Amino acid sequence: MPTTTAAVARTSTRPRLFTPGPVEIPVRILRAMSGPQPHHRTDVFRATFKKVTADLQWLHQTQGEVLMIAASGTGALEAAVVNFMAPGEKALVLVGGKFGERWANICKAYGVPYDSIVVDWGHSIDPAEVDRRLAADPSIRTVFGTQSETSTATVYDIQSLARVIRARSRRFIVDAITGVGVHPLPQDDWGVDVVITGSQKGLMSPPGLGTVSIAPWALADIEGDRLPRFYWDLRKARKNLPAGESAWTPAVSLIFAVEEAIAMMKEEGLEQVHQRHARLGAAVRAGGQKLGFTLFSRSPANGVTALEPPAGVDASAVVKRLREVHGITVAGGQDHMKGKMIRIGHMGAYDLSDMYVVLGALEECVNAAGVSAGGAIEAARLAWGSV
Ligand SMILES: *Cc1c(COP(=O)(O)O)cnc(C)c1O
Numbered sequence: 001m002p003t004t005t006a007a008v009a010r011t012s013t014r015p016r017l018f019t020p021g022p023v024e025i026p027v028r029i030l031r032a033m034s035g036p037q038p039h040h041r042t043d044v045f046r047a048t049f050k051k052v053t054a055d056l057q058w059l060h061q062t063q064g065e066v067l068m069i070a071a072s073g074t075g076a077l078e079a080a081v082v083n084f085m086a087p088g089e090k091a092l093v094l095v096g097g098k099f100g101e102r103w104a105n106i107c108k109a110y111g112v113p114y115d116s117i118v119v120d121w122g123h124s125i126d127p128a129e130v131d132r133r134l135a136a137d138p139s140i141r142t143v144f145g146t147q148s149e150t151s152t153a154t155v156y157d158i159q160s161l162a163r164v165i166r167a168r169s170r171r172f173i174v175d176a177i178t179g180v181g182v183h184p185l186p187q188d189d190w191g192v193d194v195v196i197t198g199s200q201k202g203l204m205s206p207p208g209l210g211t212v213s214i215a216p217w218a219l220a221d222i223e224g225d226r227l228p229r230f231y232w233d234l235r236k237a238r239k240n241l242p243a244g245e246s247a248w249t250p251a252v253s254l255i256f257a258v259e260e261a262i263a264m265m266k267e268e269g270l271e272q273v274h275q276r277h278a279r280l281g282a283a284v285r286a287g288g289q290k291l292g293f294t295l296f297s298r299s300p301a302n303g304v305t306a307l308e309p310p311a312g313v314d315a316s317a318v319v320k321r322l323r324e325v326h327g328i329t330v331a332g333g334q335d336h337m338k339g340k341m342i343r344i345g346h347m348g349a350y351d352l353s354d355m356y357v358v359l360g361a362l363e364e365c366v367n368a369a370g371v372s373a374g375g376a377i378e379a380a381r382l383a384w385g386s387v
Helices: 027-032 041-062 071-084 098-109 129-137 158-169 217-222 235-242 252-268 270-290 315-326 352-368 376-386
Strands: 065-070 090-095 114-118 140-146 173-174 194-198 209-214 304-308 342-345
Touching: 027 252, 041 065, 041 209, 041 252, 065 071, 065 235, 065 252, 071 173, 071 194, 071 209, 071 217, 071 235, 090 098, 090 129, 098 114, 098 140, 098 173, 098 304, 114 129, 129 140, 129 158, 140 158, 140 315, 140 352, 209 217, 252 270, 270 304, 270 315, 270 352, 270 376, 315 342, 315 352, 352 376
Parallel strands: 090 114, 090 140, 140 173, 173 194
Antiparallel strands: 065 209, 194 209, 304 342
């Protein structure tokens, strides 16, 4: 007898993104970027450029300067390295996952000598250890870290790290690409020299715009003998900023997108945005655990959640079924966690109802794998209300 495979019945009518970047783009933002585009050397656009720069200062809570560059987040990370590091100067890189490693890889590419503090995936970085390393090696001038390590869905304590790094008069450069708009990071208050973002994460926009936020006391640090730089030369970006101009052709449509994204954040209130993400994180964690998943991170982030499936459930099969049956895209694990976990993104314009959608679908996937589980939605609702 020939065997037939029953076609998997699709239950969704539209694709939904629950990935830790790119994230679902709100209709408001799509609309804001879809109008006729002004030329970038016009008064109309200069006004927008200045306004969005000020909006970004508001977002980062800095009196310094926020420079926009046309690149995905990694370009902004590289810009930070080449503009702040003098040739031969040594760095300390904090590594707890793929994005910590990226700092190390950029340093390697530019011949920057560096030491690393490496922790197991899902574990946080101990500020006391950073303090010891800085005390032991006065030649380290700059520390590169990550606020929210997207590969492990882990948030690091930037405030405490910044405190020890500043107390030792070193520079702290933070990749906050999945942190900004999710977790608080008041740059000037916490004493963080440089903060990096990218448009396709907490900023709810398409990919392609990176930002480098420089605290007031660190602005002069990009002057002088630094690593080779041309396109990434932030001195050129700074020079043109007062006129509302970028050094090169800017990512015009993305700047309109980010303007709308920050307008949305201002309407909701920054504290409320952070609070909502705390609730989203709590809801997904509770719902996932109710279904028998194990939380991967010891210090879970609020913009992305990493879950290891219960025995008998294959993570890759869940990722596939979520997409094919439910129209939902989530991320899997990377490197040694490939095929072993799922990562659900919930940064940006998500709400509790969105979490019901992804958890309801996840519940179906677990049951389809033959493991009986339920109650995720109620667990999520209770957790949301308890934060
Ligand atoms: C997404 C992300 C980046 C940047 O990646 P791009 O693909 O270059 O935008 C960097 N760091 C973290 C923590 C991220 O999540």
